[in-house]
Amino acid sequence: MFSIVRSMWLVFLHMFKKRVTIQYPEQKAKLPARWRGRIVLTRDPDMGERCVGCYLCAAACPVDCISLQATQDESGRRYPAFFRINFSRCIFCGYCEEACPTYAIQLIPDFEMGEYNRQNLVYEKQDLLIDSQGKYPGYNYYKVAGMAIQGKEKGAAINEEKPVDIHSLVP
Amino acid sequence: MATIIIDCKTYEVPLGKNVLETCLNLGFDVPYFCWHPGLGSVGACRQCAVKVFKDADDKKGRLVMSCMEPVVHNQHLAVHDADTIDFRKQVIEWLMTNHPHDCAVCDEGGSCHLQDMTVMTGHHERRFTFNKRTYKNQDLGPFLNHEMNRCIQCYRCVRFYKDYAGGKDLDAYASKNNVYFGRAEDGVLENEFSGNLAEICPTGVFTDKTLKEHYTRKWDLTMSPSICQHCSVGCNTIAGERYGALRMIHNRFHEKINGYFLCDRGRFGYEFVNAENRIKQPSINGDVVERTELETRLEKIMKSAKVIGIGSPRASLQSNFALKTLVGEDNFYHGVSDHEHDLAELAVRILKDGPVRTPSTKEIEKSDAIFVLGEDLTNTAPIVALAVRQAVRQDLSGEPEKIHIQGWQDAARKNLQQQRKMPLYSATIHETKLDDICTSANYATPEDIARLGFAVAHCVDHNSPAPEHFPEALQVRARSIANGLLAAKNPTIISGAGCASSAVMKAAANVAIALHKNGIVVGLTYTMLECNSMGLTMIGGHRLSAAFNAVINGHADTLILLENDLFRHGSFAEVGDFLARCKNVIVLDHTKSDSTDRASVVIPAGTFAESDGIIVNNEGRAQRFFQVYESTESIQESWRWIINIGKTLQHPKLQTWQNFEDISKAMASEEPMLQNIDEVNPAVDFRIVGQRIPREPHRFSGRTSMHAHIQVSEQKPPTDDDSPLSYTMEGTRIQPPSAMIPFYWSPGWNSVQSVAKYQHEVGGSLKDGDSGIRLLEANAASSLVYFQGIPEAFVPLEHHLWIVPTYHIFGSEEMSAKSASIQKRIPTPYLLISAVDANIYHLKEQDIIKVSIANISYSFPIKINRNIPVGMAALPYGLCDAPINALPEWGIVETSPLTELHDYVRKTKVQH
């Protein structure tokens, strides 16, 4: 008898506790920055496409849901001619982000991707590319790599000497 | 054999090798850069350090470069002790101090020896904080990228390019920390084997430019074992596909044929597969039609017509045989000019009935004297030219052995050898790229080349006929060549269809037979014009002119033309007339040509990449190429189309055939020369532990995404009913039989160096032996007698030029000439004439000459050549509209008004 009354009392008290359940979708959840949700392709500080089409994310993906084709523009920058993620397969493991040498591909705290039609879960580059650096501001791959591109000649990357003069006889 | 102790374990190993090779053979992963099984050791990179101990009691030992250390009996070694591991790690750290941090945009990445070695040694953190050295790159032409920042100064590139391939325009420049590998200035790398740099260079300095156009990592390619289709050598290749396009051609090791190398025609000629002018849909009178409509139309045509079939030297045995079966033996013709037909038949007859064996490329590489008659090998059979170069580079004087220098000690051997080389005699119509290593190079017309050959044969064996009125000076030369050949133990005689002269080929046979009668183990090689010339000849069929006659005389009215542009094999007028006379011309081909333009029905055939087939190389080796990918269009193998046609017609034989194996079996039982053709590779139901052989590496990516834009649910991958290979990454990881290795990979070895894991011993044969079966063996009981019929000496004719064909590695072969990168290297058409003739006709370089060949006038810009005989001219095969098939032929020189105009313009220019 006593225990029943006690339980009812405790339940009654809970009515005055702070609520854990939120009223989604009217109310939105607060997610930490490193939450693994929707995948985006980011840009570097100069707003150039960060992805250089190295295929590492595709190779790392355990469900093989990334495919792309690398190509190169007139300035010598590599970029993906197409970049496709099949989100109906993605398990949001974040391996692609881990593998990416340029911080291009990032998982962001957004999970609202539900679709009635599975075909709509196939995202192309225009659906993925955002005008932001995402979680890793400041990094610019071409400033570090030795590949020359328009506006950054050989020897102009971080930590580089001017190109060797192969005709010089100076010891 | 020697007993050596590595890391306290005892091994029995052969003597005569270096410690590095030996360790690799035993399965130790010793990192290395500058050593290459094809190039030997120079000890340049310091990466391969191991420890050698004085004896069992020595605990300290000393570091040595394993690639420079010969194996000796009772050697105590340490591969995995702390000092060596540390040393190797430091070496790679030094090598990486200047690394440009660009693997992500490097085409070598994923198949990079530098990556593999860095991981293998455990260097994973950059401590060096100072600046990196940088270099400017060069534009090296249409085949290769140059990214010098990635160089680790191993010297492999120049050692291959200069020493091995005889190139002149790649070198090491600058000094100390600044050493640079490139050309003296920007420009096209001239050597015909330059593409191998992409595989030889262990880093991403040299990479394949054509691959970059549609770049794909090695792990993402669907790959198949294939055979190069661009000359008669039949080099083994790996062909890789992604997203429905052929992406690259790589070397596939074949000990007897191409070893580690390919020529640039073979490596870069593949782009024709992706070209715009591919035929992708069936069409009738120019209108694209559905398959069903095609079938009904074909049925209608075939039922009421008198059909003949014309085969092709560039189509597989299966396709040719299927066509022969469909139209019947009597109605099957060879799609080559009668002249070419005769030359190929002659070659097969000599090699089959003659007493002399035709050697493999590898054996040519080991011959101790070579006589080339009439063949510009670098341009007609490039890999054979490379083999000839290696033969000449051998040092068989016994000197190295005297001072205990072994074959792999490259620098020491070269120093000792100096100018000493093996004899190479050549007689060609003009200079060749092999002249720099020739003992004696002779330039003559095909008739005089043949006469020289007959004279040499006569010097070797007096029973063989001698040419009449042979000048004494040449007699001396013939005698010296004969003496050189007689002094050899295993000489090789090389000739072929190149100068379009049966006399030259017969002279070569006489030389070989004469040497054979002297008890010398001689080899005789004939190079052919197309990849399957030998195979087509073995299938048998009538000559092309007979086909023309059949239609003219009304015996036939419908033609099925198999993968062939007839205009390459007959004059424009004649072939045009022939095709116009046929009521129906049905062409099966993969690429548009003048012949498909005139066809009423065009059927889209697969290229080698979309087909299975067997072709026979000039050694008589039948080899299988495997389909790389299923085309999404209506493209399929010619033989499959022909089976389909046979089925609609209820052809008694074709009806019973389902797949590749059925045709091969039928061929084996019906064709006397192809008796075991069905054994070229294991049967369709061959499995390794119940599994197929995957065409894709296990790291293949994107399979749930690559087709998702079309259909998000994954479709069932195609199954292969013609071979034991699968189109997926599922399957066995156990090494497949040699003929069916789709790619080389081994844990920790992602680069091409992983082929070592597939070999018995590094650089040796594949674990499963050589693939392909030889169909031509010497006939010990040969009744072949010396050829007679020596041609008269060449006499120039006034107002005439004796026009013979000459060849270009880039341009002379039909399919590779349609590849975008190769096209950039094709020379403009020209007529090569001697300086004397140029003077006679008052012509200067590039002036236009007008010549009438077989009553048709042609104009060519001329090129003047010092060595070409007077009265003769050479016309590049396949480069111009002229009837190359009719050559050699007399051309009547017409006074050309254009020339005078030229002269006039020039003179007036000079005066002003």
Ligand code: SF4
């Ligand atoms: S999160 Fe994981 S499953 Fe999704 S794309 Fe990235 S690697 Fe693939």
Ligand code: SF4
């Ligand atoms: S790993 Fe990064 S840079 Fe490489 S392809 Fe993927 S997104 Fe692009």
Ligand code: SF4
């Ligand atoms: S370019 Fe390549 S092969 Fe040549 S030295 Fe450098 S790393 Fe070695």
Ligand code: SF4
């Ligand atoms: S063209 Fe001839 S020599 Fe060159 S790779 Fe092909 S088969 Fe070999």
Ligand code: FES
């Ligand atoms: S491999 Fe031995 S020093 Fe380079």
